[in-house]
Amino acid sequence: MPSKTLKSNPSDVRASNIRAVFRLLFPSGQMSRAELGRQVGLSRMAISEVVAEMVGSHLLREMGMDRRSGRGKRSVMLAVDSEGWRIVSIDLTRRFVIRGALTDLCGRIVDRTEIPCDSVGDVLPETVCDLCERLLAKTDKPILGVGVAVPGIVDDDGMVIRAVNLGWTNVPLKERLEERFHIPAVVCNDTNMALLGECTFGQCSANSMFMSVDEGVGAAVCVNGEIVMGRSCAAGEIGHVVVDPKGPKCVCGKRGCLEALLSAPRLRKRIEAEPETRTAILAEAGQRLGSALSMSVSLLDLSDISVFGPPEIVGEAFIGAMREELESEISADYRQTPLLHRCQQGDDLILRGQAVAVVRLLIDRIHNDAVADSSGGSDQQSASQQTAHSQKGGRPHHEPTDE
Ligand SMILES: [Zn+2]
Incomplete structure (x- = not known):
C-alpha cells in the first residue's frame, strides 16, 4: 500500500x-x-x-x-473514460450573453447553448438556472456536476461575494443550483478558471500566472499546482492597485490604478486619439505591466505567465515590451525569467477550465465520501453513484459538435 x-x-x-x-x-x-x-x-x-x-x-x-x-x-x-459522464459548464463573463456547454469527462465541449441578455445587469441567478436546465435536457448521460465561472469574488462555499458587472452581492449561487437540480455545483472566479484551463490544456505549468488585460485587468496565480485564493478569496484582484499615483483617475475613485492605465478600452481610447503612436502606447503599457508584476513573479518564483486580451492590444508590441521589462527587472543567475506568452486558447477557455474544476470536485467527493463511509460504517455505494444524476427520460445523446 x-x-x-x-x-x-x-x-x-x-x-x-x-x-x-x-x-x-x-x-x-x-x-x-x-x-x-x-x-x-x-x-x-x-x-x-x-x-x-x-x-x-x-x-x-x-x-x-x-x-x-x-x-x-x-x-x-x-x-x-470521456464518455462516461457529462459536465455542465457556464460562463458569465461575456457582455450580453451567458454561454453554457456540456463537456465530457476530459473537458471537451460536446454541446452548447446560450441565453442572450440585453444588458449585463439582466443576468440573474434564475437565468443561470434556466440555462443549466436547458443543458441538462440535452443529454441522457449521468451528470457529474455543474460549474459556473463568475467575474467576481467567490468564496469556497460557492457564494458570490461581489460581482460588480453583474450587480451581485452575496448571492449563494452554488446553494441555489444544488437545491434546484440536486447535483453538485461548483462556482468559481472566472480568471481562476481561465488559469485552470490554461494549466490543463495550454502552456502553463504548476507555478504560473494568468493575466487578463481586457475590459478589466486581473490575474490568477497557481503555486505548486494549487490556485491561490487568499484570505478573502480575492487573490489576483490587482486591477485597482495604484501603480502611478499621478496617473489618470479610475472608476474606483483612486488615481493610476493598473486598470485605469491598462484596460483595453483605455488603451483603445488613447490609440484613437493618437493613431500614429499606437506601437509606443502598447509598448509603454506592456512595460508598465511587466514592471508591476516583477515583484510578485519573483516573490513566488513563477515559471510561466500567460497574458490574455484582445489581439489588437495584447500583440507583439505589448508582449515584447513586457518581456523586456521583466527580464531587466528580475534576471539573476539563480533564476530563469519566466516564460511569457499570449494565451492561445480560444473562446472556450473559461468553459473548459470550469469543467476541469467540476472534475476535480468528483475526485474530492470520492475522497470525502470514502472518509464518511469509513466513519459511518455501512454504506458501500460508490461515491460516483452517489453523485450521479441521471437524466431520466432525457432526449437522446447529441453527437459532439466541437473539435
Ligand atoms: Zn481603480
Whole structure:
C-alpha cells in the first residue's frame, strides 16, 4: 500500500489511490496497469482493484493494446473514460450573453447553448438556472456536476461575494443550483478558471500566472499546482492597485490604478486619439505591466505567465515590451525569467477550465465520501453513484459538435 502512516484507514487510502490514478491520466494520458502501479506505488493486485473500481464507475476505460513496442508481452492501456459522464459548464463573463456547454469527462465541449441578455445587469441567478436546465435536457448521460465561472469574488462555499458587472452581492449561487437540480455545483472566479484551463490544456505549468488585460485587468496565480485564493478569496484582484499615483483617475475613485492605465478600452481610447503612436502606447503599457508584476513573479518564483486580451492590444508590441521589462527587472543567475506568452486558447477557455474544476470536485467527493463511509460504517455505494444524476427520460445523446 502506498501510505506509510499507521493511522490512515483503508477508505482513505482507497480514495487517495483513485485520485492519484486519475491525476496521472487526466485529461489525455494513457498508461498500462503496470505503469500506473509503478507510478502510484501499488502492487499488481492492488492497482488492478483500483482500476477495476474506476472502470466500474466510468472514470476509466480500456483502450486496447500498447503499440509502442513490438517486443514482449503487450499490455492493455487505460485512459479517462470521456464518455462516461457529462459536465455542465457556464460562463458569465461575456457582455450580453451567458454561454453554457456540456463537456465530457476530459473537458471537451460536446454541446452548447446560450441565453442572450440585453444588458449585463439582466443576468440573474434564475437565468443561470434556466440555462443549466436547458443543458441538462440535452443529454441522457449521468451528470457529474455543474460549474459556473463568475467575474467576481467567490468564496469556497460557492457564494458570490461581489460581482460588480453583474450587480451581485452575496448571492449563494452554488446553494441555489444544488437545491434546484440536486447535483453538485461548483462556482468559481472566472480568471481562476481561465488559469485552470490554461494549466490543463495550454502552456502553463504548476507555478504560473494568468493575466487578463481586457475590459478589466486581473490575474490568477497557481503555486505548486494549487490556485491561490487568499484570505478573502480575492487573490489576483490587482486591477485597482495604484501603480502611478499621478496617473489618470479610475472608476474606483483612486488615481493610476493598473486598470485605469491598462484596460483595453483605455488603451483603445488613447490609440484613437493618437493613431500614429499606437506601437509606443502598447509598448509603454506592456512595460508598465511587466514592471508591476516583477515583484510578485519573483516573490513566488513563477515559471510561466500567460497574458490574455484582445489581439489588437495584447500583440507583439505589448508582449515584447513586457518581456523586456521583466527580464531587466528580475534576471539573476539563480533564476530563469519566466516564460511569457499570449494565451492561445480560444473562446472556450473559461468553459473548459470550469469543467476541469467540476472534475476535480468528483475526485474530492470520492475522497470525502470514502472518509464518511469509513466513519459511518455501512454504506458501500460508490461515491460516483452517489453523485450521479441521471437524466431520466432525457432526449437522446447529441453527437459532439466541437473539435
Ligand atoms: Zn481603480
